Amino acid sequence: MSDRPGGKDRTGTRGPIPRIVITLGFVSLLTDVSSEAVSAVLPLYLTAVLGLSTIAYGFVDGLYQGVSALVRIAGGWAADRSDHPKWVAVVGYGLSCVARVALLFASGLGAISAVVTADRIGKGLRTAPRDAMISAATPTADLGRAFGVHRTLDTVGAALGPLIAFTILWLIPDGYLTVFIVSLAFAVLGVALLGLLVPDERPRERLEVAPARRFRWADVADPRLTRLLLVAGLLGLLTVGDGFLYLALIDQQDFDATWFPLLYVGTNTAFLILATPLGALADRIGRARMLVLGHAALLGAYASVALASGGTTFTLLALVLLGTFYAATDGVIAALAGRLVAPTVRASGIASAQTVVALARLLSSFGFGVLWYAVGPQTALLVVGAALVVAVPVALRLMNGLDASADTA
Secondary structure, X not given: OEOOOOOEOOOOOEOOOEHHHHHHHHHHHHHHHHHHHHHHHHHHHHHHHOOOOHHHHHHHHHHHHHOXXXXXXXXXXXXXXXXOHHHHHHHHHHXXXXXXXXXXXXXXXXXXXXXHHHXXXXXXXXHHHHHHHHHHHOOHHHHHHHHHHHHHXXXXXXXXXXXXXXXXXXXXXXXXXXXXXXXXXXXXXXHHHHHHHOOOOOHHHHHOOOHHHOOOHHHHOOHHHHHHHHHHHHHHOOOOOHHHHHHHHHHHHOOOHHHHHHHHHXXXXXXXXXXXXXXXXXXXHOHHHHXXXXXXXXXXXXXXHHOHHHOXXXXXXXXXXXXXXXXXXXXXXXXXHOOOOOHHHHHHHHHHHHHHHHHHHHHHHHHHHHHHHHHOHHHHHHHHHHHHXXXXXXXXXXXXXHHHHHHHO
């Protein structure tokens, strides 16, 4: 680790990843242990324990996917306007921590929905400021690699969370309250690490930007970013939530529900293995191209889940392909959006892209829940997959030239 920025030195070798990227990665690791431990049991808890329908679960999953969209731009704006992205992120992480406390006392669909909403608002506030700090600390040539390293650490936590949840439920049947208490402990550790060890980087102060040029919404409305938002929204509408895919696997494989959290572990293991190499590959072949082509792995995951009644092989393949999809797209969209706008509005630009994706996935969750109820999981996945086959080449054409434009910026 080093405070010296990454990038290539005069000999052509890549420099170390900046220390702030690593530290933020460990903050995300602890926070994801907390959030994913809950996420791994929530679909099963709502449908098997509370007895909710897939439409009701679609509503909760839509909240989980999309509520953060309501405040992501506000978080990005606050970070750009105040030039204190760290403290905006602290507020977001802190709110999610408070939501973990409320979860200990929540019962029923209404209370769970309120807790999920508060947690996702916290996520919406923190994500863009955090990614803006990563983007500001890293040279353009190494952005994909830096975000890949961060997402790798993030995903280690995302893999450990479900594994911890599985272990608790294995040892303590119906031990959901214990899962929630452990989740709270990791959330507190994450907030403490961010507040104590992450420096208060001030991008605008570093750039010595004149007051008149500090923040303008017109800088966010860049035509290049608009093109990215259009493609991200189109593809987001065709992205089925993980929970639905895992419930479909259980429906077809009929395995013991105790093993449900391990499905998240499988996906996240593939994610953490591939995040850094695919991020580095995106730096070479183009981040816009990688973002779109990553949806080919998602299409493969849909097909594998639809065919999973054929045995364990298709189940494992579905998990690996889903992890590949996230590794190829999650950090890449932030890396790309952060270079399509002026540095003074970088957090807002990243937040705009993340907002569009979150809103699109919210609509996707609602719609897929209804489609599942109407035609069943296999047919519903085949319908969405067919639409994605048409959307990917269209998205590739719309993104043509965006990589070169971002590198120039």
